[in-house]
Amino acid sequence: MWIDVGKLIREHVPDKNGNVLPANLTSGPYELRDLTNKGIGHLFEGKIVYDKTYGHVTYGCGSCCGYNAPYFWYNPLEIPPGGVAGNGVYAYDACSSSVDDLSDLYWGTWTTANQSIATVDYYAYHTGVAVGATTSAAHASIQRNFRPTCPVDPTAPGGNDNVQKPTYFFSPSAVHVATPPVCVQEGATGYFLDVSYYVADSTSARVSQSGMAPGENLGDGTGWHDAFATPPTTRSDGSFDDTPNGSCYVTPGHFCAAAASQSFRLTNGSTVFSIATNTTRRTCTDGISIVLQGNPTAQNKTYTFGNVQ
Amino acid sequence: MNQSQRSLLRALLFSCVIACTPLVSGQASDLKSSAVIDQIMATALSRCYSTVGGVKRISFVSPTNEEFAEVEALGQKAVAPLARYLDLQPKNGFTQLFAVKFLMAIGDSSTLGPLKRAFAQDQWEVTRAAALSGIFAASHAEAKPYVEAALSDSSQLVRRRARDLLNLYQ
Numbered sequence: 001m002w003i004d005v006g007k008l009i010r011e012h013v014p015d016k017n018g019n020v021l022p023a024n025l026t027s028g029p030y031e032l033r034d035l036t037n038k039g040i041g042h043l044f045e046g047k048i049v050y051d052k053t054y055g056h057v058t059y060g061c062g063s064c065c066g067y068n069a070p071y072f073w074y075n076p077l078e079i080p081p082g083g084v085a086g087n088g089v090y091a092y093d094a095c096s097s098s099v100d101d102l103s104d105l106y107w108g109t110w111t112t113a114n115q116s117i118a119t120v121d122y123y124a125y126h127t128g129v130a131v132g133a134t135t136s137a138a139h140a141s142i143q144r145n146f147r148p149t150c151p152v153d154p155t156a157p158g159g160n161d162n163v164q165k166p167t168y169f170f171s172p173s174a175v176h177v178a179t180p181p182v183c184v185q186e187g188a189t190g191y192f193l194d195v196s197y198y199v200a201d202s203t204s205a206r207v208s209q210s211g212m213a214p215g216e217n218l219g220d221g222t223g224w225h226d227a228f229a230t231p232p233t234t235r236s237d238g239s240f241d242d243t244p245n246g247s248c249y250v251t252p253g254h255f256c257a258a259a260a261s262q263s264f265r266l267t268n269g270s271t272v273f274s275i276a277t278n279t280t281r282r283t284c285t286d287g288i289s290i291v292l293q294g295n296p297t298a299q300n301k302t303y304t305f306g307n308v309q
Numbered sequence: 310m311n312q313s314q315r316s317l318l319r320a321l322l323f324s325c326v327i328a329c330t331p332l333v334s335g336q337a338s339d340l341k342s343s344a345v346i347d348q349i350m351a352t353a354l355s356r357c358y359s360t361v362g363g364v365k366r367i368s369f370v371s372p373t374n375e376e377f378a379e380v381e382a383l384g385q386k387a388v389a390p391l392a393r394y395l396d397l398q399p400k401n402g403f404t405q406l407f408a409v410k411f412l413m414a415i416g417d418s419s420t421l422g423p424l425k426r427a428f429a430q431d432q433w434e435v436t437r438a439a440a441l442s443g444i445f446a447a448s449h450a451e452a453k454p455y456v457e458a459a460l461s462d463s464s465q466l467v468r469r470r471a472r473d474l475l476n477l478y479q
Contacts, residue, residue, distance in 0.1 A: 177466050178434050180369070180402030182357075188367055194435065194466050196473075216371070222356070228371035231442045232414055236477055241442075241470075244406075244435045250365040257361040259368065283368070 031095065032062065039091075039105045039142040040152050041065070064150035065095035066143040070102060075159035077136065078201070079118055079128035080209030080238075081166065082269050087124045089138060089157060094145040106138040106157075113137075118161045128163035136161050164201035166212065166266045168295050169277040171197050174245075174303040183248035190248025191288035191306050197229075199238040199266060204296055210236040213267040214275075218260035226267055245290065247283035256284035256308060284308050342383050346390035346411075349376050353407050369403055372410065380411045385419050387411065392423035395432070402433035409436055413443040421447050428455060434464040441467065445474045453478070 005021075007013070012020045034041040041064075070091040079085040087110075088103030103124065110120040114134035120126045126136065139156040146153075174195040183190055197214070199207040212234045215226035226232075229240040242262075249255050259282065264275035276294040283289075287306025294300075353372045360366065380387050394408040409427045412420040424447065427440035441459055445452040452474070459471035 175466055175469060178464075180367075180406075180433055180435070181399065182401035182403050183367055185399065185401060186365070186367060188365070190367070192369075192435070194438070218370070222370070222373055224374060225371040226374050227377045227410065227414055230410070230413075230439045231446050232377075232410070235473075239473065241438075243438070243466075244369045247366050247368040249361075250367075255362075255364060257364070257366065283366075 031065075033065075033096070038100055039067075039102050039140065041143060063147055064143070065093065066145035066147075066150040067091035067093055067100070067102070068145050070142065070155050070157045072136070072157055072159040073103075076133075077126060077159060077161045078205050078207075079126050079161060079163045080207050080212075080268075081128050081131055081163055081271065081273075083128055083209040085126050085128075087120075087126060087136065087159070089140075091142065102140070102142060105140040105142060109140060110136060110138045112161060117163055126161060131163050131165040133163070134161050135159065162201075162203075164205065164207045166199045166207050166268065166273045167202040167276055168200040168204070168299065169197040169214065169264055169275055169292075170200045170204075170206075170295060170299045171195055171292055171301055171303075174290070176305050177244055179248060180244065186248075186250055188248035188250040189285045190246055190283060191286065192244040192246030192248075193288060193290065193303060193305065194241055194243035195245050195290065195303070196239065196241050198240075199234060200299075204299065207238045208236065209238055209268070210234055211268070212238070214240055215265045215267060216242070217263045217265070219263065220260055224265065226265075245281070246288050249283075249285050251285065254285055254307065256282055256287075259283045282308050339386060339389070342386040343390040343393075345379060345383065346387055349379060349411075350394060350404060350407055352376070354401075354404055357403055369406070372407060377411070377414050381414055384415060385417070387415060388419050388423060392426065395423060395426050400432065402436060405432055405436045406439060409439045409443055413439070413446060416447060418447055421451055425455070434466050437462075437464065438466045438470040441470050441474065445477075449478065 009021045009025050014020050032043055034043045070089050073088045073090060077085055077087050088101060089106045090099050091102050093100050108122050110124045112118050112120050112134050117130055117132040117134040118126050118128055120136060135158055137156055137158040139154060141152050141154045143150050144153045174193045177192050177194050179190060179192060199212060201207050213226050214229040215224045216228045217224050230243050234240050247259055262279040264277055266273045266275055277292060278294045280291045284307060287308040289304045289308040292301045353376060356370045357367055391408045391411050394404050397404060405427060412423055424440045424443040428437050441455060444455055456471050456474045459467050462468050
C-alpha cells in the first residue's frame with residue numbers, strides 16, 4: 001500500500017471523518033494498524049521518498065505493538081446445571097489502549113480439568129455436567145507487547161468454572177393485581193399479588209437457565225406442585241412468577257388470617273434441588289403480607305400491601 | 310352451590326348432553342378427553358375454596374402434579390376442551406387461569422390460538438399476563454407483536470411482563 005502524504009497535504013484530501021492535514025504540516029507521528037489479523041499482525045513498514053520538492057523523510061523503523069497477557073471473558077464462568085455457558089478470550093492492546101476479542105485464535109484448544117463437572121466444545125461453550133468446580137484452559141500464540149521485537153509467543157490463559165447449585169429463589173419485586181372475578185362474584189374482598197422470582201445459586205449468583213421447574217409445597221397434604229409457577233419452567237434468565245398470590249374472604253369488614261406457608265424446590269431434568277427460600281403469608285380482606293425468608297439476609301424481604309393489622 | 314361452581318356444572322352438563330348421542334370412535338375419544346378436562350377443572354377449582362374461622366376463603370391453589378400429568382398425557386386432545394373454558398360466561402378468572410396454565414404445560418404450537426384468545430381484554434389481567442408468557446414460550450416469533458403491543462397495555466402487570474419478555478429477545 002502506497003501513501004503519498006505530501007499529496008494528501010497539498011490536495012487537502014479529507015479522511016473518513018472529513019478532517020484534512022494542515023497545509024503547513026512538515027512532520028508528525030503516525031501508526032499503522034492491521035485491522036484484519038488480530039493476535040499476530042501481518043504488517044511491516046518501509047519508507048521511500050521519490051520527490052523531495054516539498055519535503056523529506058527521516059528513516060526509521062516504527063515500533064511494534066502487541067498484547068498484554070490474555071484473559072477469559074468470564075472468570076469464574078458460572079454454568080447452569082445441565083446448561084450451557086460460553087466463554088472467550090480478551091487481550092489488552094497496549095498501543096490502542098483497547099481490549100481486543102481474540103477468541104477465534106483459541107477455538108479448538110479449550111479443555112476442562114474435570115469433565116465430570118463440565119465439558120467444553122470447539123467454540124468454548126461449556127456444559128455443566130454436575131454441580132461443582134473445575135478449571136478451563138485454552139492456548140494460542142499471539143504477538144506480545146515485549147518491545148522492540150513484539151515476539152509471537154505461546155499463551156495459555158486459564159480460569160475457573162462453577163457448575164451452579166440452585167439454592168435460593170430471590171424476589172426482585174411484587175405488584176398488586178386486580179381482584180379475580182371469582183371474589184367479586186362471591187361477594188368476597190381481598191388482595192392478590194404477582195411475585196417475581198429468579199433462581200440463585202449458593203453464592204447468590206443468578207442461575208440463567210431455562211426449563212427448570214420451580215415447585216411449591218403448601219404443607220396442606222396436597223404435596224408438591226411442580227408447575228405452580230408462571231411459566232411452569234424458568235425463562236432463559238432463570239426467572240418466573242408466583243401469581244396470583246393472595247386470598248379473598250366472604251365477610252363484611254376487616255378480616256385477616258394466616259395463609260399456608262410455602263416451601264420450595266427446583267427440578268432440573270431428573271435432579272431435584274432443595275431451595276432454602278420459604279415464605280409465610282398473612283392475607284386480609286383489605287391487605288396482604290408475604291415474608292420471604294431462608295435467603296442471605298439482604299435477599300430476605302417482606303411485601304406488605306394494604307392493611308394487615 | 311356458588312356461581313362459579315354452577316358455571317362449571319353447566320359446562321359438565323353440556324359435555325354430558327353431547328356424550329349421550331351416538332358417535333364415531335374419534336368423536337368418542339374427544340368427548341372422553343373433554344370429560345377428563347372437565348373433571349380436572351372442577352376439582353382444581355374446588356380446591357381454591359376453604360374456610361378459616363368460619364369465614365369462606367378463596368385462594369388460587371395450583372393444580373397438582375397428577376392433574377398436570379393427566380392433561381399433558383392428553384396432549385393436543387386437551388387443547389379444544391381447555392379452550393372452551395376461555396369463553397365461559399361469566400368468567401371467574403381462576404378457571405381461565407387454570408386453562409392457560411394447562412395449555413402452557415402442553416406447550417406446543419397448537420396452544421397458540423387459545424393462548425392468544427386468553428390474552429384478550431375481556432380476561433382477568435393475571436390470565437392475560439400468563440397467556441403472554443405462554444405465547445412467548447410456545448413461539449418467540451409469534452409472541453413478538455403481542456409483547457410489543459403489551460408494552461402500552463392498560464394493566465401494569467401485563468406491561469411489566471411485556472418488558473421482562475422483551476429483554477429476553479436480546
